[in-house]
Amino acid sequence: MPEAGESVGPYVLGPELGRGAGGIVYQAVDPRLGRKAALKVLDEEARGPNFPRERFEREARLLAAVDHPNVARVYGVVEQAGQLWLALEYLEGESLAEILARGALPIEDALDVARQVADGLEAAHERGVIHRDLKPANLMRLPDGTVKVVDFGLARQERDAADPAPSTSSEGLVLGTPLYMSPEQLRGRKVDRRTDVWAFGCVLWELLTAERAFGGESSADLLHAILESDPDPARLPPKTPARIRNLLERCLRKEARQRLRDVGDARLELEAALVERAWARPGSEAPVAEGGGKLRRWGAVALLGLLGFVLGRSWGVGPGPRAEEVRRLALDVPAGRKVSYPRLSPDGQVLVHEVHPDGDRTRRHLVYRRLDSFEDVPIVGTEGI
Numbered sequence: 001m002p003e004a005g006e007s008v009g010p011y012v013l014g015p016e017l018g019r020g021a022g023g024i025v026y027q028a029v030d031p032r033l034g035r036k037a038a039l040k041v042l043d044e045e046a047r048g049p050n051f052p053r054e055r056f057e058r059e060a061r062l063l064a065a066v067d068h069p070n071v072a073r074v075y076g077v078v079e080q081a082g083q084l085w086l087a088l089e090y091l092e093g094e095s096l097a098e099i100l101a102r103g104a105l106p107i108e109d110a111l112d113v114a115r116q117v118a119d120g121l122e123a124a125h126e127r128g129v130i131h132r133d134l135k136p137a138n139l140m141r142l143p144d145g146t147v148k149v150v151d152f153g154l155a156r157q158e159r160d161a162a163d164p165a166p167s168t169s170s171e172g173l174v175l176g177t178p179l180y181m182s183p184e185q186l187r188g189r190k191v192d193r194r195t196d197v198w199a200f201g202c203v204l205w206e207l208l209t210a211e212r213a214f215g216g217e218s219s220a221d222l223l224h225a226i227l228e229s230d231p232d233p234a235r236l237p238p239k240t241p242a243r244i245r246n247l248l249e250r251c252l253r254k255e256a257r258q259r260l261r262d263v264g265d266a267r268l269e270l271e272a273a274l275v276e277r278a279w280a281r282p283g284s285e286a287p288v289a290e291g292g293g294k295l296r297r298w299g300a301v302a303l304l305g306l307l308g309f310v311l312g313r314s315w316g317v318g319p320g321p322r323a324e325e326v327r328r329l330a331l332d333v334p335a336g337r338k339v340s341y342p343r344l345s346p347d348g349q350v351l352v353h354e355v356h357p358d359g360d361r362t363r364r365h366l367v368y369r370r371l372d373s374f375e376d377v378p379i380v381g382t383e384g385i
Contacts, residue, residue, distance in 0.1 A: 039087055042083070072148045072298060093140050097135070104208055105207050108385045113147075129155055131149065135199065178223070200251060208236055241273050241276065244273055269380065
């Protein structure tokens with residue numbers, strides 16, 4: 001194995017930093033630039049026929065395609081003595097796995113970390129990159145609080161997800177960390193960005209509880225939990241906002257078709273929760289049913305109650321508006337805009353939603369539209385929210 005002080009291209013090796021996704025990562029420095037880097041080389045034990053070059057070149061291409069503050073940068077690829085080395089941004093800080101070993105984060109801190117993870121993951125997805133190995137050990141928190149998604153060793157382009165056995169190695173072994181794998185990934189089926197949404201839900205759960213969403217005493221228990229069981233919402237902190245409980249339930253649905261489709265929607269929910277800060281209000285503890293799978297049953301009860309209320313008012317049972325006061329409308333979305341789900345004002349007269357002009361999140365702002373109008377009106381002072 002390489003030793004500290006050896007040269008690899010323009011870099012001088014330092015101590016080993018860690019291992020993951022079949023690779024060994026070393027601290028290094030580029031004396032020409034005075035810049036630290038992390039050099040990753042394939043673990044000899046993970047070597048397979050023609051595998052090192054394929055994996056490293058793919059990881060370098062995918063990382064180079066994602067330029068975002070919450071994703072670790074790639075500096076380039078160095079070939080020496082028949083080995084490929086991947087030069088990555090050197091990150092000082094701790095992995096979330098190390099942080100969570102000391103206990104769960106406070107709710108506000110956990111949601112901010114999750115928001116940054118979702119932001120970085122969203123940038124990768126927008127460029128067609130699926131991480132496929134999202135977990136606390138692959139998330140780094142820097143001293144300034146910035147969170148970075150790292151280790152794209154198992155990542156793939158989404159357009160290639162239809163390839164045979166996209167989540168298995170040439171020897172037929174499942175790649176990744178089973179604790180955070182989606183049901184479809186465990187079964188070796190075709191995966192898309194929704195497999196990262198599942199893993200994101202597992203990470204968010206762990207940030208709030210310091211416990212894994214799924215586990216067991218044996219591998220068989222773990223597989224059964226992921227494929228058949230739901231995490232118990234009673235394990236969440238009592239002050240966990242309802243919108244976050246709902247977000248977790250949508251991220252961790254077994255069927256990919258029923259799951260939250262876009263991690264960008266998770267980011268919006270987290271941003272809204274951070275603005276509302278519901279956990280800071282007195283008496284904000286939410287009643288939680290005991291046992292796995294109860295979140296969906298609570299949602300079904302609420303939906304049935306709402307349906308009964310609406311039907312009762314429409315059929316004249318009890319006081320309420322006349323049937324002719326029911327309104328229906330279509331909210332058109334101009335080309336080049338990305339919007340959040342619209343929210344109805346308490347008096348039922350105004351819709352408010354978030355707009356990203358030309359898909360640029362840095363220029364987002366709020367607009368409102370009265371139900372008797374076809375015009376969106378910007379809300380002054382909400383630019384860059």
